[in-house]
Amino acid sequence: MINKISESLQTAIADVHDGATVMIGGFGNAGMPSALIDALIAQGARDLTIVNNNAGNGETGLAALLKTKRVRKIICSFPRQADSQVFDALYRAGEIELELTPQGNLAERIRAAGAGIGGFFSPTGYGTMLAQGKETRLINGRQYVLESPIHADFALIKAHRGDRWGNLVYRKTARNFGPIMAMAAKCTIAQVSEVVELGQLDPENIVTPGIFVQRVVREAL
Template identity: 70%
Template sequence: MINKIVDSMAEAVAGLQDGAAIMISGFGDAGAPAELIEAVIAQGATDLTIISNNAGAGEVGIAALMKAKRVRKVICSFPRQNGSHHFEARYRAGEVELELVPQGNLACRIEAAGAGLGAVYTPTGYGTLLAEGKETREIDGRHYVLEYPIHADFALVKARAADRWGNLVYRKVARNFGPIMARAARTTVVQVAEIVELGALDPETIVTPGIFVNRVVLSSAPATA
């Protein structure tokens, strides 16, 4: 019987090793798997590469990973925002590396990894510092930059509900990066607000099929969060 539900956050992140690349869903707080990130901190893995929309703000989530000095590199679109003091302090001290990727390119490169593509051409970044040292090509009169897929060892994703097969539905804009990240990692771990019986999810509403999910864990947060 297929059952991807695990009993605890600690079990959900088991096997995460030092030096791992981790994709973390979310746009700000929306769709951010805060409890899974706390489990990573408790688990102790360090020297991590974080792939996310941002580099964390405040004192929780990715910012807490920064504060704990577990991060070696960040691949993101918005490293600086209100409250990103932990990232800024570590970056200015030379303790963390930053790869800045325009948000559309970030999504495109993650999608390329999930689709098994070798690389993609994108016009975003052409003629800027972000394209320095990269292959470029003119196609139909327009200039493009060659960008490579972004893969990860783990994807930490937040969804609204799942069944035991790992089929997922999301809550409104909390959907953001979760679906593409789930397809681009070797191990996809999902925290959900609700676990439902098999067959309870309308197939037309399932965004991420269970084939892309390895583990599901129930969040302690309310189902509306």
């Protein structure tokens, strides 16, 4: 019998290893799997590469993970805002590496990994520092930059409901990066508000099929 439900948050992330590339869903706090992040902090993995839309807010969630100084590199599109003091301090001190990627390119690079695409040409970033060292090409009179897919060892995402097969539905804008990150990682771990029985999710509403999810865990047990 297929049953992807983990008994605890700690069990769900126990095998995240040192040096892993970890995608973390969320657009700011919307859709951020905070419970899984807290469990990862307690678990202790270090030398991580994190892929996220931004670089943390305040002192909680992703910012709290960065504060542990166990993140070697972050790939994101929006590293600084008014309350990004943790990342800002680490970056200025040379204690974290940043790979800045425009938001559309970030989403497409993740999606490309899940779709098995070897790369794609994007006009975004051409003629800027973001294109340095990358192949460029003139296509139909417009300059493009070759972007590579982003693969991950783990994806930590948040969904609204999930079943034991790993099928997921999301709540409004909390959906954001979750579906494409689930496809781009070797192991996807989904934090859900509610675990439901098989058949309770309308097949027409399932956004992430269970084939892309390895573990489901309730955020409050």
